[in-house]
Amino acid sequence: MDASAALVKVLREEGPRVLAALVRYLGDLPVAEDALSEATIAALEAWPGSGIPDNPRAWLTVVARRKALDLLRRESAGAGKETAAYRWGTERAKDEIEEVIDAMETESQLRDDMLRLIFTCCHPALSREAQVALALRTLARLEVDAIARAFLLPEDTMAKRLVRARSKIATARIPYVIPSDAELPDRLAVVYLIATEAHAPTGGTRWPGWIWRPKPFAWPVCWWS
Amino acid sequence: MALYVALCYYDRDRYWDEPPETEFSPEYTEFARRATEAGVMRGGEALHPVTMSTTITVSGGRGGDVMLTDGPYAEAKEVLAGYFVLETADLDEAIGWAVQIPAAWRGKIELRPIAPHHA
Numbered sequence: 001m002d003a004s005a006a007l008v009k010v011l012r013e014e015g016p017r018v019l020a021a022l023v024r025y026l027g028d029l030p031v032a033e034d035a036l037s038e039a040t041i042a043a044l045e046a047w048p049g050s051g052i053p054d055n056p057r058a059w060l061t062v063v064a065r066r067k068a069l070d071l072l073r074r075e076s077a078g079a080g081k082e083t084a085a086y087r088w089g090t091e092r093a094k095d096e097i098e099e100v101i102d103a104m105e106t107e108s109q110l111r112d113d114m115l116r117l118i119f120t121c122c123h124p125a126l127s128r129e130a131q132v133a134l135a136l137r138t139l140a141r142l143e144v145d146a147i148a149r150a151f152l153l154p155e156d157t158m159a160k161r162l163v164r165a166r167s168k169i170a171t172a173r174i175p176y177v178i179p180s181d182a183e184l185p186d187r188l189a190v191v192y193l194i195a196t197e198a199h200a201p202t203g204g205t206r207w208p209g210w211i212w213r214p215k216p217f218a219w220p221v222c223w224w225s
Numbered sequence: 226m227a228l229y230v231a232l233c234y235y236d237r238d239r240y241w242d243e244p245p246e247t248e249f250s251p252e253y254t255e256f257a258r259r260a261t262e263a264g265v266m267r268g269g270e271a272l273h274p275v276t277m278s279t280t281i282t283v284s285g286g287r288g289g290d291v292m293l294t295d296g297p298y299a300e301a302k303e304v305l306a307g308y309f310v311l312e313t314a315d316l317d318e319a320i321g322w323a324v325q326i327p328a329a330w331r332g333k334i335e336l337r338p339i340a341p342h343h344a
Contacts (some may be wrong), residue, residue, distance in 0.1 A: 126317055157294035172338045174226045 002023040003047035010056040011040065015141045018060050020113035023176055029120070030166045031137070035068035036060070042067070101225050114139075116176045122191050123174045137162055228267065228312050228339040229319045233286030235306040240274055240332075252327040260311065265322055269309035303333065310339070 015036070022032035039060050053059040121135045133151065136142045143152075148158035168174065181185045253271070260266040275297040282292045297304065306328060313319040316336070323334045 123316075125320075170338075173315040175317050177317070179317075 003065075006052045007040065007043050007047060008054070010060065010155055011141060014057040014060065014218040016114065016117070016139050017110055018057060018119040019138065021110070022062060022068065023117055023120075024113050025065060026072075027176065029169055031068050031071055032064075033138070033166070034071055036069075037066040039064035058139060074145055078089060084122050112178065118191060119179055119187055120169060120174055122187060123169075124186070125174055126165055126168060126171060130161060130168075133158060134165045166177050191210060226312050226314060227316075227319075227334065228310060229316075229336050231269075231311055231323050231326060231328075232305055232324060232335040232337065233307045233309075233332065234303045235332035237275070237302055240304055240306050254287045256325055256327065257326070258336055259308075260309070260322060265311050267310040267312045269307065271307040272305060275289065275304045275312050277329075285332055306332065 018039075018135065019032055019036055022035060026032050026035075042063050043060065047053075063167055118135070118139060121138050122131050129151070133147055136147045136150070137144065144159050144162065145155045145160075148155040151158060153161075188208075250269050257266060257269065278295075278297045280294040280296065280298045282294075283289045284292060309326065311319055313322065316338075319336055323329060323336055326334055328334050
């Protein structure tokens with residue numbers, strides 16, 4: 001398998017987990033998303049030369065964390081003051097990757113991270129449309145143009161909707177938490193709606209065939225059932 | 226910590242026409258006391274009805290003609306009746322307080338995050 005095919009596979013299978021762990025580490029979804037994108041670009045540059053790392057998830061997590069810290073530093077330094085781009089030496093990163101593997105989130109920790117992210121995307125303070133779009137983008141890692149097609153919307157409209165949803169999470173401080181027992185039934189109803197909506201939209205529009213691939217949707221449904 | 230303003234909306238018909246002693250005062254006083262004791266309350270006031278409003282606009286930029294209109298900016302079925310400023314850790318905590326404000330069951334509450342000052 002070549003590097004880019006491997007990357008696609010890793011992103012599809014591990015992307016949401018890497019993202020969820022990043023959100024816990026950073027407490028900020030937009031920065032986590034940007035950092036993961038930058039880490040993906042770094043992987044596309046590095047993997048063809050260095051080969052696919054033994055633990056691609058750890059590699060992505062480490063690089064994305066570094067990128068996120070760069071992003072945050074750049075943000076706090078103010079516009080126009082760009083810090084020098086950090087070059088990724090595979091050797092230098094190696095120790096840190098070992099560290100991350102050692103401290104690799106346990107399965108239950110990962111499940112908690114994922115749950116927090118699911119409930120944030122499904123927070124009732126976001127509109128139902130925003131919840132579904134955000135869940136498809138953040139949890140199922142669908143591309144914006146694919147989500148736009150599914151909603152029968154122009155791509156830039158969908159992109160704006162996603163930006164608005166992410167910025168509401170940050171600005172209104174929608175927390176990354178698992179809801180309390182009292183709130184849980186309502187929230188689960190929303191999660192369930194998103195899962196069903198994705199499979200059989202009430203609008204009656206058939207979703208494009210690729211959305212029926214069971215993989216992206218199998219796990220959000222299974223986590224809590 | 227984050228600051229939110231809880232804007233309290235009432236049906237126009239349900240809000241006072243004259244500014245009397247309000248029947249719901251004790252409930253509000255009780256809410257204000259609890260929120261203050263919890264260190265969440267950062268201020269808040271009840272507003273006179275919209276019939277007391279004056280709407281102001283300056284045309285043609287700063288220093289231009291001043292236009293005054295008797296009444297609210299937008300004639301709406303629901304009117305802004307008052308507000309509280311709440312300081313909480315996140316939106317969920319703010320919602321937890323907002324549901325205790327009598328306007329939540331007498332009307333509606335809009336929670337909006339307050340933008341920070343940039344000096």
